[in-house]
Amino acid sequence: MxxxxxxxxxxxxxxxxxxxxxxxxxxxxxxxxxxxxxxxIPHVEVADVAAYEAQQAAVTATPSPDATPEAAATTTLTDTSYSDGSTSVTVSTVTTGTGADIVTYYVADVTLGDATDLRSAFANNQFGENIIQPTSEIAAANGAVFAINGDYYGFRSTGIEIRNGVVYRDEPARQGLAFYLDGHVEVYDETQTSADALLAAGVWNTLSFGPAIVENGQAVAGVEDVEIDTNVGNHSIQGDQPRTAVGVIDDNHLVFVVVDGRQSGYSEGVTLPELADIMTSLGATTAYNLDGGGSSTMYFNGRVVNSPSNGGERGTSDILYVAG
Incomplete structure (x- = not known):
């Protein structure tokens, strides 16, 4: 059966x-x-940064009763330079090497009349995670004559973020860079302090990316092995890459570098030790690595002066800029 x-x-x-x-x-x-x-998905924590900073400034500002308005400065602007009498920016292009070793990078030598002349701005005038906008659009919206991409704070939820004298995030995690109101800039350990302590000490802006690549006028050893973030989605910062960095020559005297990369015959990019060598050759005694790759962008006088590796600008969360 x-x-x-x-x-x-x-x-x-x-x-x-x-x-x-x-x-x-x-x-x-x-x-x-x-x-x-x-x-x-954007996660907005501050919906109107301009209003928020104005409110904070009104609370913390203590103007001197004897302060008098400064005389209007004469502004000069060319294709490669800007000056308002006290703050100046000069942009130059450098190409080294040939063939597979060719590298092209852009240098902005910036002298600030006052430390607060270097400002920060966020994508879409908002603070939070996953809020992005091209560097040039953020720059134009804030009247910038010069700008570079910042630390892409919105990719992560950690780090100390003080911008334009206002605390936005206090989650110590890594080596940061602090710009002080007296014009000096220094590398610091976020885990050994707090945003409030930094603010009380006179910090105007902080960046949270890294690593520091130059300290005391010397290239930092071992930077090629540093990991900035170990979270899912982090990309290696080693090898020949497009780069953005800020260097300190003296109080209120900075140098910004954007290195193009991943473009055969034009610019291959550089390693972090090679970036350190560029910064020391420019006279930087301290230098700090910022977000690179497709984010690396330098903006001057209404246009992007470098050639971003994506074939066009990639959205980023923030910029540093000098207003025109």
């Missing part, structure tokens, strides 16, 4: 496959949602 396989077992097997497929689909969907929430 022929015996058919028991039907209940088939149904059970089918149900098991369906249930398993549903679990996988839900898991995949959950992963997709997590990734979108982590890297794509």
């Amino acid at each position: 022929h015996n058919d396989p028991p039907r209940p077992k088939r149904r059970s097997l089918r149900r098991a496959f369906v249930a398993g497929g549903l679990v996988l689909a839900l898991a995949a969907g959950g992963t997709v949602w997590w990734a979108a929430d982590r890297f794509l």
Whole structure:
């Protein structure tokens, strides 16, 4: 006699496959949602940064009763330079090497009449995670004559972020860079202080990326092995890459460098030790690495002067700039 396989077992097997497929689909969907929430969906913490900073300034400002308005300065602007009498920016282009070793980078020598002439601005005038806008658009919206991409703070939830004298984030995690109101700039350990302590000490802006590549006039050893973030989605900062860096020559005298890369025959990019060598050759006694790769952008007088590696600007979360 022929015996058919028991039907209940088939149904059970089918149900098991369906249930398993549903679990996988839900898991995949959950992963997709997590990734979108982590890297794509904007999380706005401050909806109007300009209003927020104006409010904070009104609370903390203590103008001197004897202060008198400064005389209007004469402004000079060319294709490669800007001066308002006290603050100046000079942009130059450098190409070294040939063939597979060719490198092209852009240098902005910046002298500040006052430390507060170097300002920060956020994408879409908002603070939070995953809020991005091209450097040139952020610059134009804030009347910048010169700008570079910043530390891409919005990619992560950690770091100390003080911008234009206002605390936005106090989550110490790494080596930071602090710009003080007296014009000096220094590398510091975020985990050994707090945003409030820095603010009380006279910090105007901080950056949280790194690493420091020059200290005391010397290239820092071992920077090629440093990891800035170990979270999912972090990309290596080693090898020949497009780079952005800020260097300190003296109080209120800075040098900004954007190195193009990943463009055969034009510019291959540089390693972090090579970036350090560029900064020391420019006279920097301290230098700090900022967000690079497709983010590396220098803006001057209404246009992007370098050639971003993506074939065009990539959105970023913040800039440093000098207003025109």
